[in-house]
Amino acid sequence: MTFINFIINQIFREPALFLGIIALVGLLIQKKSFSEIIKGTFKTIIGVVILTQGTSILVNSILPLSNAFNVLYQIQGAAEIKPMGTDKFLALYGSQIGIAMVLAFLINLLVARFTKLKNIFLTGHMLFWFPFIFVATAVEAGFNGSGIVIFATIFTALYIIITPALIRPFVKEVIGDDSFTLGHPTVGLSLVSGFVAKIFGDKSKSTEDIQFPKQLDFLKEITITSSLVMFIVYIIIGIILGDEQVAKVYSADKNLIVYSLMQGVLFGAGLTILLTGVRMMLAEIIPAFKGISDKVIPNAIPALDCPIIFPYAPNAVLIGFIVSMITSVVTLLIVGKVGLFQYAVLPLTITCFFEIGTAAVIGNGTGGMRGAIIGSAVAGVIMIFLVGFSVPLLRNTVSDWILIFGGNDFSLWTIIARGISKLFGM
Template sequence: MEIVQSVLAGIANNIFNQVPILIGIIALVGLLLQRKPSETVVGGTLRAVVGVVILTIGVEIFTGGLSAFQAIVASAVGLDPPTSNSTLNDFLAGAGSAVPLIIAVGFAVHLILVRVFPAARYVYLTGHLMFWMSIVIAASLVEVFDGLPRTTLILAGAVIIGCYWTLQPLWVAPLMRRLMGHDQFGLGHTTSTVALLAGYGSRALRLGDAAEHDSEKLKLPRQLSFFKDINVSTALVVTAIILAAIAFADPAVVEEQMAGSELLPWAWGLTQALRFAAGIAILLFGVRMFLAEIVPAFKGISDKVLPGTRPALDIPVTFPKAPTAVMIGFLSSTVVFLILMGVFAAAGWFVLVPPMIMLFFGGGSGGVFGNAVAGWRGAIFGGVVNGVLLAFGQWIGWGLYGDTAPEIATLADPDWYAVGWLLLVLAQALAPLGAAGATWVVAAAVLLATVVILLVLSRRMTPDDASAEAVTPNRTEDAA
């Protein structure tokens, strides 16, 4: 048994948690299944991997700056982050050590569901979020059932996470098709809750018309036309924000974040803002290169192994569609969160920590999906929704995970709250059954609900629909 666990942990750590390797394997298998010439197989595989590496480098460049920005903003408003007796590192060293096994077994559950049910047509390939969402599920179960048997945690957690990976791309698929204009790939990301609220909320509120108010077609005075260049607007806006934060922050905190840099604080802040803009540009280039290879390569898997399937990919794949909406969503999300941070502090509720990385990706998600339905007004709304969810999510979530990993409340995307809190409620309600019994009932209920949903969706698919799904992956649908 220990050998099996070691093998599964090795697969999870060295493949699923290493996105370039995972994507490279998928591209290689897909091209081989299509019997492409050797030069195409080698070239296509390496271009897909290099595209992911470039994307990752772009993310690392600007998220590094966001981490420093987060500490400086917290200092500027005079707030200290919340503390707890338990930490994420402690959890991962204890019960959380089961997470790699949950990922490996859970992916097998996911592939079985995708293979059995025609409606389950997306294969979840966002490796780093496989890791984080598995932590959320494990922490939710352990928080209620201290001392839960390791095998029960692994198997039940695998069933739950496999069901999430199967359903999540489906519930956002109509909006994703509206945004992208095709169905060549789906969205596999834990900001799907924001996407749903931004898209359908914008429509329900009738905020605007997607074509008339498209953020990418905003008309600006000639003197401000440079804002239409996403690189220029990003650099200017982020520069203004970080310089303002540095001006009010504790000099000791700023110096700590500068990590021994010999630059003056304002010069260091300017370089960080410029690095942020450069990181976005690199990310978008990597996305385009990656998509150009993975979509045609995945056709081999779709044709030969998992008929009619598509890859479900990370949220940055949507950003090139509406980069201005990404910035609008990020800015509105950040402004709303900072306002709520002040409100929470004044009311004595909770010390919020500005999660700049989640504000960017969640705000960007809300921005592009809101824009797809209601233009720039929807982009603003999507950002506002993300800011509100992250603020109240931190406040509520920190206490919920006090005995396991409270940091997952401050590091969270909105799906972490939605899924984790639902599990907490279900587990607590079934607690009288005992730790193992209640956990298995929760896992069985999640699996049953998933199977019922997939059966209903599969039966609604006519033979023509199924054929179209398998043969024409670029079908468009204006379902939103």
Template sequence: MDILLKVWSFFAVNVLQQPAFMIGLIVMIGYVLLGKPWYDVLAGVIKAIVGYLILTVGSGGLVSNFRPVLVGLKDRFNMNAMVIDPYFGQNAVTAGVEEVFGKTFGNAMILLLIAFIVNILLVRFRKITKMRALFTTGHVQVQQAATAYWLILFACPFLLNNNVALLIVMALILGAYWAVGSNLTIKPCQELTDGAGFCLAHQQMFGIAINTWLAEKLFGRKKDGKSIKKIDDIELPGFMSIFNENMVCTSILMVMFFGTILCVLGRDYLVEQKFMKEGASMFFYVIQTCLYFSVYLAILQLGVRTFVTELTASFQGIADKLLPGSLPGVDCAVVFGFGSANAVPLGFLAGFVGQILAIITLIVLKSPVLVICGFVPVFFDNATIAVFANEKGGVKAALILPFFSGICQVFGSALIAGWVGMAAYGGYLGMWDWAVVWPVMTGVMKYLSYGGVAIVVAVLVAIPQIQYRKDKKGYFLITENYEAYKELKGMKQE
């Protein structure tokens, strides 16, 4: 048993928690199952790993570039508050789970393993479960396993003395959430990318499904037959036409928005915190910092193009031989290479405005839990939602829905983190599903005991069944033959 745990620990640390190598492993298995020669397998694995590493350079750069603003808002205005960010949330669990519940954080990794097996089994028996997506983003799984561990410990104190039953209940809930959530993103992703062959496995899967539906229902095609106006359809007059170029649009918006915040923080503060060198020009520091957003976005999109091609091509081998009709669930940043590029900065800014207004409301109402916005939720949630919203509902949806998403992130996180006690340890995961969906699930389990656990699992399992019943002909066709699915969809529209 010890040997198995050591093997699992090695795999979890070096592969599962390193998404680049996890993607490389999936590509290798897929190409081997397809019978590719060894040199094609090797080339595909290298391109997949390098592509994902390029993506992480872009996303990591975006996060680090935002750090002066995040730290400044907290320190400059003496705000002692909880940060909503996946890494702050994971650190909060690590710091507090033993003190609050008498449990070790190591159990969260065992939970991750069992939940991943549950996800695989649910997809393997897709004809019964109607689930078609495998959650492959390991770093996200670690963050979610940590937060779910705390939330379920809080909601199910009746399981604290039975470690085996506790882990089984947790794994069923988390594994079902992974399978159902990523399954919900299949239709939006396939339609956005014209059948690229992947779905999303991240922190806002229910958020994507709900906001895509809202975009289509509230802002979609008009009754008079006129098509919706998407971001790229807007013809800007005169000098404003420069905003049609993504790199220019992102750069100007960031200079206007974050340049203003950096100027408010002031030169003395930026030098004191070593964000800016002594004697450096404040003007050029602000310009360079803001323009780096465009640089990192361009890097991120290059990474997406590099590894998605290999992943989707190789996953056909896994789909044919091991998990027929399934799709890989990948990082939400992958969709930034599809749809409108300008939806990314606009969705980010709309979500940020929503978060700031919600935080101001908490301060005015003297909330016992104050929130500091983290870059990961405000950017990756809201930019992703904007890409899908723009596709289905146009520019209005791409601005309005991320704005309300930002409000939900702050209010939902403040509510749940204060209630379960995570706020005292400085952080909460804070992304859409964990600010909206998981608080509801936690409340149901807390107040209905075993019955609540049964209800949560039953509702999760029922969601793909409902999806299937609404579109029996196209449900599996969308993953198995997208061109045939498009023909079917065209017949329906006629």
């Protein structure tokens, strides 16, 4: 258990170290020189660290918007849900989560080695959060002891094996080759976006072909464009909130325009750092992983975190974020008015950016700009229903966590796992 805990807490939960070890193994198998091994391993680790820091900056730049929407769209008279909370749940069930994670990953390796499903799930932190969700689902379903571990292992293994394979053809259409697929809870929403875009889109016109007048040529720079868009969003929401609420939600000691401008710039900086880390990591992990693919698991491809696909259509990411924020807020207002959910469901800004931003890239790949817009609009609506229907299934455990990070495969697979458990009378 000491060794397993070390692997879980010190390696698997550190994406940079996890992928660094993968790169190291791949380079050793290829019998690269000592210098090439050190260079490839450390550049992979550094690239992931840069990517992670960019992600953290993006999340920090978005969080005040989440707080603002909490104030604007809190459903009055909603039933209160009292989960045990993430920290307490991790303290009680951390070992079961860890064991399920390691077992599921080993099953993934065996399946990749001996079947046609050749993807290997390498998004380290997601390898932790999926068994976390499935352990919670098992607890809610009344499992205990080894039953929890078996339940979580089975569903984690199914998820990390099946979903990267499902999204793989869509990723190939975006990047033009089969060098990687996605290992991220965006898959369900991205599949919806990809299919919808294929039906209603126009592949001849890409989001990346957007033409700007000569005077607005600076908007071709995604860093500038994203900063300006977030600046405008903060201003609009701030005006709607009013001075008193802005002081509480945004910042009490800054002018609205100054604060909004700095949040916009922070967003642009985070996106730039993230894309830099992605490019650096891709340049090292793909050639290094080839060693594993050639010698140990023939034809295997890595399933990686969603920002890995952002550089292929950065305009689509921004479009997906904006469009899904609009459609999800409208959906929230409608379901709140009709009283569909008996508890507060709030806009999911993080899911809108990462999951639906990715879905928009997939939509652009299958249906161009129109596909990206329509696909992310539909995904924004579905996201609200996914989180709404998954919350009561985690009522006593981690419903607080799913309200912030759900609306994606975490919610979808919670519904699937709970449904299957009921089907078999568990």
